[in-house]
Amino acid sequence: MGEPELGAILEDLFIRCRGLDAPLADRLQAFADGLRRLRPDFGAAVDEMVGRLAESNAGSGAPKVGEPMPGFLLPDESGRVVRLDDLLRDGPVAIAFNRGHWCPYCRINIDALARAEEAIAAERRHIAAVVPDRRRFAMWLKSEAKAPFPVLTDMDNGYAMSLGLAIFVGEEMKRMMVRSGWDPSVSQGTDNWLLPVPATFVVGADGVIRARFVEPDYRLRMAIEDLLAALRSAR
Amino acid sequence: MHQIRYFLAVGETLNLTKAAERCNVAQPSLTRAIKALESELGGELLRRERSLSHLTELGQRMLPMLRQCYETALTAKTVAASIKTGEIAPLTVAVSRAVALSPFAATLRELSRALPGLQLKLSRGTSGEVAEGLKAGSVEMAVAGPLAEAWSRLDAFPLFEEPFDLVVSEAHRLAARSTIEFKDLTSETLLLNTECEMAGQLSARLAANGILDTSAHQAPTQEDLLTLVKANVGVAIIPAGVEMRGLRRIRLSELNLTRMVSAYVVAGRRRSIACAALLNMLRSADWSYIAAPERERRAG
Numbered sequence: 059m060g061e062p063e064l065g066a067i068l069e070d071l072f073i074r075c076r077g078l079d080a081p082l083a084d085r086l087q088a089f090a091d092g093l094r095r096l097r098p099d100f101g102a103a104v105d106e107m108v109g110r111l112a113e114s115n116a117g118s119g120a121p122k123v124g125e126p127m128p129g130f131l132l133p134d135e136s137g138r139v140v141r142l143d144d145l146l147r148d149g150p151v152a153i154a155f156n157r158g159h160w161c162p163y164c165r166i167n168i169d170a171l172a173r174a175e176e177a178i179a180a181e182r183r184h185i186a187a188v189v190p191d192r193r194r195f196a197m198w199l200k201s202e203a204k205a206p207f208p209v210l211t212d213m214d215n216g217y218a219m220s221l222g223l224a225i226f227v228g229e230e231m232k233r234m235m236v237r238s239g240w241d242p243s244v245s246q247g248t249d250n251w252l253l254p255v256p257a258t259f260v261v262g263a264d265g266v267i268r269a270r271f272v273e274p275d276y277r278l279r280m281a282i283e284d285l286l287a288a289l290r291s292a293r
Numbered sequence: 294m295h296q297i298r299y300f301l302a303v304g305e306t307l308n309l310t311k312a313a314e315r316c317n318v319a320q321p322s323l324t325r326a327i328k329a330l331e332s333e334l335g336g337e338l339l340r341r342e343r344s345l346s347h348l349t350e351l352g353q354r355m356l357p358m359l360r361q362c363y364e365t366a367l368t369a370k371t372v373a374a375s376i377k378t379g380e381i382a383p384l385t386v387a388v389s390r391a392v393a394l395s396p397f398a399a400t401l402r403e404l405s406r407a408l409p410g411l412q413l414k415l416s417r418g419t420s421g422e423v424a425e426g427l428k429a430g431s432v433e434m435a436v437a438g439p440l441a442e443a444w445s446r447l448d449a450f451p452l453f454e455e456p457f458d459l460v461v462s463e464a465h466r467l468a469a470r471s472t473i474e475f476k477d478l479t480s481e482t483l484l485l486n487t488e489c490e491m492a493g494q495l496s497a498r499l500a501a502n503g504i505l506d507t508s509a510h511q512a513p514t515q516e517d518l519l520t521l522v523k524a525n526v527g528v529a530i531i532p533a534g535v536e537m538r539g540l541r542r543i544r545l546s547e548l549n550l551t552r553m554v555s556a557y558v559v560a561g562r563r564r565s566i567a568c569a570a571l572l573n574m575l576r577s578a579d580w581s582y583i584a585a586p587e588r589e590r591r592a593g
Contacts (some may be wrong), residue, residue: 114329128373131407131566133574137400139407194579211577216365219294220373224362229335247576250358 065220065239067096072162082170089162090277100234104277111274117255119222120272122131127153127261129277130217132188134174134208135197140186140289146263149182150292155218155257157276158191159199160240164256167279169286179206183289190215190254195245218254224273227251260288268292296330297363299323300338304356307346325376326463357499360560361448368569378487384567387423389437390514391489392554393535396453396583397436400574408567417514420490427559433568436555436575438490449555450572453580455532457495457550459543462525475502475547482527483509491552495530498550534583 075089094101111117121127129142140183145151154171156164168187175185185207196209215224227235232251235241241247258280260269269288271280303323313320331338334423338352343380348356376563388394388521405411418426424442426432440447459478461467467477483499483506485492496506510527512518515535522529523539532552556575558564564572 110332114333128370130369131372131570133403133577137403137574137578139403139570139574141407171433192577192579194581196577197579211573213573213576214362214365215363216369216573219362219366222294224366226333226335228333250362252362 064097064237066178068093068162068238071096071278072165075162076166076169082167082279085166085170086163086277086279089166100238103230103234108275108277110228111225111255114223116270116274117223117257120255120257120270121221121259121267123270124265125267127259127267128217128221129265130210130212130216132210132212133163133193133269134210135193135200137193140208140209141212142261142265145184145186146261146265148184149261150260151184151186151270151290153259153261154185154187154280155223155254156187156189156199157253157256158189158242158245159195159202160242160245161276163277163279164189165199165202167203167256168199168203168209170279170282171207171285172203173269174286175206178286178289181290183292186210188212188217190218190242190252191245192247212254214250215252215254223255223257223272224252225255227253258285260285260292262292264293294363294366295360296326296333299326300330300352301356301360301363303327303346304348304352304360307348308344309341309346310344310583324465357560364560364564368564368566371563372566372569380401381410381412382408382565382567383412383414384565384571385416385431385433386571387416387426387432387435387437389423389435389488389490390417391418391420391438391486392436393515395536396534396580397575400571400578404567404571404574406462408570411566411567419488423557427557430559430562433562433565434571436554437557438552438554440490440557446560448558448560450557450576451553451555452575452578453534454551454553455534457491457530457532457545457548457552458530459528459530460519460522460535460537460540461528461537461539461543462523463525464525465475465528465541467528471541472544472546475504475545477500478504478528478545482519484521484527484529485509485511486513486515486529486531487511488513489531491516491532491550495550498548499530502547508515520588525568 071092075085078085085104085235114235133142134140171185187209190212196211212218219223255274256276257272262268299316302315309320313323336351337349338348340347393538398525420437420440423435423437424440427435517531556572
């Protein structure tokens with residue numbers, strides 16, 4: 059477990075940032091800024107990791123707009139097996155890869171997606187989140203945000219890796235994360251320290267990708283307005 | 294993914310030229326990819342000595358993990374390519390006779406809903422027979438306690454750790470107790486599951502606490518054992534994951550014995566969609582209702 063104080067301080071920061079009446083990007087930025095203020099060394103380690111990921115073109119091999127979204131068969135938070143085709147039968151869907159229930163950026167992102175879903179469900183458009191966390195933790199993430207959409211478990215990041223979206227955390231960041239109480243090995247049920255590059259794919263009912271946002275800098279997520287616009291124009 | 298594939302080839306051949314040939318790439322690209330993987334993992338994986346390459350300590354440590362990741366991703370690709378509703382999906386699963394099937398029933402129901410073409414072939418056996426089946430390829434997946442078989446290609450995925458408790462019939466004199474000690478058991482007739490992977494450890498633990506099981510009744514399966522317990526022929530000390538109708542579970546405070554139930558597959562063998570789906574479902578499931586309470590606190 060991490061330093062109890064640091065964990066609690068970061069949780070306070072998260073709650074403040076999640077509650078901001080501001081666009082998703084600003085809420086994420088507020089957390090990143092707050093973290094840098096509280097722990098400059100952590101902020102620097104994040105910059106270093108993001109720089110390394112950008113240099114190695116992490117996520118660049120992921121499927122592109124106009125290409126078909128590869129199918130999947132993943133259990134959701136209730137143990138029900140969900141396949142991409144099932145989701146597409148109900149209309150266009152946004153598939154959002156998130157890092158896990160422990161990640162404050164993902165928690166803010168899921169919260170924003172949960173609020174957006176209300177606006178789009180009536181138009182036969184949907185969202186599904188994918189995390190490497192096991193069912194119990196996927197359920198936790200879903201409940202925390204009161205998300206109406208399924209949170210799917212991608213064990214070992216297998217689906218993410220097959221899309222070129224899996225990265226290794228690396229030793230230094232690993233130490234920082236453990237100290238903050240952000241240990242994905244418990245929720246993932248494996249200690250391979252592999253995480254997905256956060257990414258959102260908007261997939262049309264025909265299975266073709268209409269828009270995507272793939273960003274190794276995990277502090278950045280697809281803007282909700284862009285997601286809504288892409289979902290609305292998708293057929 | 295290709296970086297990992299290249300590294301696995303080097304791990305097997307210990308020769309960069311041969312590894313590059315096997316992966317169908319030029320050696321400089323292979324070296325570059327491995328360098329990129331090294332920078333991602335934050336350490337050197339290979340040490341070069343003339344024509345041979347050796348894995349560093351980090352390389353050796355990472356090899357099985359990377360192989361497992363690679364196989365999972367490869368299976369995900371197969372799923373993406375060939376997933377069709379109703380397609381025949383055969384799956385042979387061996388479950389150790391010492392493991393109850395009931396905790397897995399809901400998962401199997403969901404698997405057969407999700408894959409309407411599923412043809413499940415379930416077999417039961419001792420842990421030795423289960424391991425043999427995996428080795429011979431007649432079984433694709435096994436669920437069992439710790440297997441004695443030390444085979445490097447056996448991949449074990451721990452599912453849940455069950456505490457051993459005393460189980461008695463509802464009509465038994467101890468049925469109302471919530472906790473007991475070894476001394477409460479001295480006059481009891483014990484029932485033993487002779488084929489439980491933990492039978493040896495359990496006997497040793499009992500002997501160390503003054504309980505000799507030489508006069509115990511023996512049964513070869515969990516089911517038979519429980520039938521006898523229900524009929525009040527005797528009492529048994531068994532792991533937690535069983536259907537408790539007609540029975541009472543009592544904590545044996547000094548015992549401290551648990552069993553890890555794992556799913557087993559063979560590394561390097563192509564996994565069917567049904568096998569991959571079942572493995573992911575079992576591993577992602579919430580088994581906390583079975584797990585020992587102290588373990589839960591650590592995980593929480």
